[in-house]
Amino acid sequence: MSLFRYAGGETFLYRLDPRVKILLSVVVTTVAAMTVWWISAILFVGVMALYAFTTNVKEKMRIVAPLVLASFIGTAWAQSMIAPYSYLLYDFGEVHFIYAFPGALSALGITQANGTAYVPYLGYVQNPVGLTWEGLIYGLQITFRSVAAIAAGLLLVFTTQPSDILTSLEKSGLPVELGFALLLAVSSVPKVLEASMTTLNALKARGVDLRPRGGSPAAVASALGNTVRYVLLALVTIVVLTLRDAVQIAIAAEIRGFRASRKRTYYREMKMRLPDYVGIAVLLALLAAGIYLSGVPGLGAIPYNP
Numbered sequence: 001m002s003l004f005r006y007a008g009g010e011t012f013l014y015r016l017d018p019r020v021k022i023l024l025s026v027v028v029t030t031v032a033a034m035t036v037w038w039i040s041a042i043l044f045v046g047v048m049a050l051y052a053f054t055t056n057v058k059e060k061m062r063i064v065a066p067l068v069l070a071s072f073i074g075t076a077w078a079q080s081m082i083a084p085y086s087y088l089l090y091d092f093g094e095v096h097f098i099y100a101f102p103g104a105l106s107a108l109g110i111t112q113a114n115g116t117a118y119v120p121y122l123g124y125v126q127n128p129v130g131l132t133w134e135g136l137i138y139g140l141q142i143t144f145r146s147v148a149a150i151a152a153g154l155l156l157v158f159t160t161q162p163s164d165i166l167t168s169l170e171k172s173g174l175p176v177e178l179g180f181a182l183l184l185a186v187s188s189v190p191k192v193l194e195a196s197m198t199t200l201n202a203l204k205a206r207g208v209d210l211r212p213r214g215g216s217p218a219a220v221a222s223a224l225g226n227t228v229r230y231v232l233l234a235l236v237t238i239v240v241l242t243l244r245d246a247v248q249i250a251i252a253a254e255i256r257g258f259r260a261s262r263k264r265t266y267y268r269e270m271k272m273r274l275p276d277y278v279g280i281a282v283l284l285a286l287l288a289a290g291i292y293l294s295g296v297p298g299l300g301a302i303p304y305n306p
Contacts, residue, residue, distance in 0.1 A: 079139030103129050
């Protein structure tokens with residue numbers, strides 16, 4: 001069974017109405033976007049704690065952990081270079097450069113000092129453009145907002161059948177066409193990841209080794225070139241597998257009479273129970289608390305407060 005597909009369970013997470021778990025994703029994303037970074041970190045830890053109530057926890061961590069790590073690395077690196085110098089100075093009081101880039105890169109939005117600043121190995125430089133420690137810290141803080149939303153979204157995928165997600169969206173008043181499109185968008189991410197793993201495993205089985213053969217610059221450059229070439233080949237395979245899966249979904253929807261009638265019936269009726277109402281009340285209270293905290297000085301995300 002694929003690690004990226006729904007696997008049934010007996011805990012309360014699997015018995016919750018899908019609408020509650022959808023609301024969880026919305027509330028976590030909203031509160032994380034409105035409040036200071038450490039509140040987002042608390043939300044992230046809380047959502048990750050819920051994974052203890054899923055089946056095959058270790059296997060699911062093999063999926064969540066790389067995504068979280070990739071988000072930390074990518075977001076922190078990107079934000080560290082494009083964060084405006086004036087905002088970093090406002091938030092941290094001082095800014096320390098790690099490395100300086102050519103001044104022409106300031107046109108791309110790279111962080112540029114307003115005046116003279118010290119750069120290691122270069123001394124004091126007028127209006128340097130480059131990477132800063134405060135930018136890296138800010139990027140790490142910003143990442144907590146995205147990983148909290150990612151963890152909540154994956155929790156929905158892991159603990160809910162796709163058909164139940166579609167039914168819950170339609171029961172909430174969303175047009176079935178839009179709900180079906182959203183369901184495909186959510187389910188396509190695990191499928192693309194699965195196709196990526198299949199492709200990479202196939203390359204490894206054929207003897208592909210992306211590690212440099214030696215420590216010389218020529219060996220490193222050769223390994224980098226091979227990596228780019230194999231990544232491009234893998235992308236073609238992933239696109240083909242994704243399109244093939246999309247065709248199969250379209251055929252299945254056509255065979256089952258999707259949109260044949262505006263009045264849809266359901267094999268299993270979905271009804272809210274007491275635990276669902278309790279979950280909704282808790283999430284609404286969390287949303288109200290997030291809105292309140294966003295207006296407290298030092299706890300909100302505006303203006304540009306990490």
